[in-house]
Amino acid sequence: MAGAAAFGAVGCGDDDDESGSTPPTAGTGGATAPATTTQAPRKGGTLRMNQTGDLQLNAGYPFVVAPPNRILPWLVHEPLIRYRKDVRNPELLLVDQFEYSADRTKLTVRLKPGVTFHDGAPLTPEDVFFSIDFSVNPKAYGVTVSGTPSQLAKSITGRKKVDDRTMEFTFDRPRWDMTGYFATLNIHREASLPKMLAGEALNGTGPYMLEKYTPGVGISFVPNRNWHLSAQEGGPYLDRVEARIFTDETAVATAFEAKELDVAFRLPGADARRFRDRVRKAPRIGGLFLGMVVKNPMLADRRVRQAIFWAIDRERIAKEVGEGFYPATAQIWPEYSPAYDPELDKPYYDPAKAKSLLQQAGFSQDRPLEIPYTQRSEASVLIVKENLEAIGIKTAPKLTETAVFINTLRQRQYGDFYVAGMNFSDPAPASALLNNFNIAIPNQAYQESPELKEILAKIGTVDPLGEEAKELYRRFNRLWVEDPWIAVLEPSGALDVVSDRAQGFDEYFIVPLQAPNFGRIWLKA
Known part of the structure; x- marks a missing residue:
């Protein structure tokens, strides 16, 4: 059976496989950039790239991927399936069968033959089972930080090893939301976990293997010559990948300008604009947002949160902070999502309406509302501060170190606002909502309205392309505006600056994670 829709069964057989200011074609997974060379790929060379911030290997990786760890699933670890070009049609990666039962209560998965980890060990069903167990209960393995993928993992009520390659999973009810879970479940060996947590070794199945990690300095990788996708992708082509650790993006841009880097990954618009003709853009997923803690008495009235939603000048943020690389939007859904609503791409900026809503709510405050944020968000936060104070809300932005911010956020300890990114790992709506700790209940904003609870309870039980699902998407998008707990500030795109040498x-x-295809990246002589 050929690969079927992502929201249905995926059967046997792999899928067939200036400016940069135009958004990528919806659902293509392609980059927008200057045309690349027609020269044939060649093997060899060392790709020099940035790693902004140090790795956080004790924060749930590889099953929770914090931003500082994003390059690892690009290079080292792989899930069973991935979304290459179309959210309706995942690509089989470590498996050659991924098939649901007709009633969606069971899933049969068969591993591809001959796949090995970097240490030479064969990929087995036990490795998949361990990966699931870790995502359900990371504390059992000495990790105290986890993300909401574990909530979906808990829906697996039974599993069986059929043979050395085949597994059968049973779910708690008919499930349309598990494809996304398995697309984000990076597979790891239990025996390799202690060394990974100590930063001594990473053991995956991907195109590159960890060579050396020096905390605070850099990470190097060498090719996996036994990569199971070499015949399909052509690579790995590079002799080495060197990721130099930086503490801020401006220093990354300076290093690229000095030709010390071949690629500057994930630059903010203010730095990327210096190299506009070298910018490559990944499809957008999610966005930078202002979280509003609804249990705070000053934010409990939905009219106050509506006022905040309407007070933010997103077009200004898109132009001044994003440098026009991505258009302004008020929604998390990318254009290729079934839940995408063109209405939510409108500005939603009306300070007069915002002031009126505050007056109706009788808003008052006895202190400034704190806005914790990390360095990368500062320019947007300063605009938000100005926007909110223009309607009568006093704020106190607080720059926070990234590791502290992430830990505090995951522990649900912020009490006023917070500004964070939402790069939800799966754009399929059901998985996106149920996997995301900013939306799934419990969430960081303590939004637990009956309407949200009902939407989340139903969304994984219906065909994501059917009329019931479409109505749930409409309800969620209405709730987004009428009872907001999150206000999108800018779309979560990915701006990479690539030298002519890197192809x-x-x-x-x-x-995974707007990842470039490292199986096809090579260097000119």
Whole structure:
């Protein structure tokens, strides 16, 4: 059976496989960039790239991927399936069968033959089972930080090893939301976990293997010559990948300008604009947002949160902070999502309406509302501060170190606002909502309205392309505006600046994590 829709069964057989200011074609997974060379790919060379912030290997990786760890699933670890070009049609990666039962209560998965980890060990059903167990209960393995993928993992009520390659999973009810879970479940060996947590080794199945990690300095990788996708992708082409650790993006841009880097990954618009003709853009997923803690008495009235939603000048943020690389939007859904609503791409900026809503709510405050944020968000936060104070809300932005911010956020300890990114790992709506700790209940904003609870309870039980699902998407998008707990500030795109020497950056996966296809990246002589 050929690969079927992502929301249905995926059967046997792999899928067939200036400016940069135009958005990527919806659902293509392609990059927008200057045309690449027609020269044939060559093997050899060292790709020099940035790693902004140090790795956080004790924060749930590889099953929770914090932003500082994003390059690892690009290079080292792989899930069973991935979204290459179309959210309706995942690509089989470590498996050659991924098939649901007709009633969606069971899933049969068969591993591809001959896949090995970097240490030479064969990929087995036990490795998949361990990966699931870790995502359900990371504390059992000495990790105290987890993300909401574990909530979907808990829906697996039974599993059976059929043979050395085949597994059968049973779910708690008919499930349409598990494809996204398996698309984000990076597979790891239990025996390798202690060394990974100590930063001594990473053991995956991907195109590159960890060579050396020096905390605070850099990370190097060498090719996996036994990569199971070499015949399909052509690579790995590079002799080495060197990721130099930086503490801020401006220093990354300076290093690229000095030709110390071949690629500057994930630059903010203010730095990327210096190299506009070298920018490559990945498909957008999610966005930078202002979280509003609804249990705070000053924010409990939905009219106050509506006022905040209407007070934010997103077009200004898109132009001044994003440098026009991505258009302004008020929604998390990318254009290729079934839940995408063109109405939510409108500005939603009306300070007079915002002031009126505050007056209706009788808003008052006895202190400024704190806005914790990390360095990368500062320019947007300053605009938000100005926007909110223009309607009568006093704020106190607080710059916070990234690791502290992430830990505090995951522990649900912020009490006023917070500004964070939402790069949800799966753009399929059901999985996106149920996997995301900013939306799934419990969430960081303590939004637990009956309407949200009902939407989340139903959304994974219906065909994501059917009329019931479409109505749930409409309800969620109404709730987004009428009882907001999140206000999108700017779309979560990905701006990479690529030198002429680096080739193969003409494809980005939708999942994992807007990743460039390192199986096809090579260097000119």
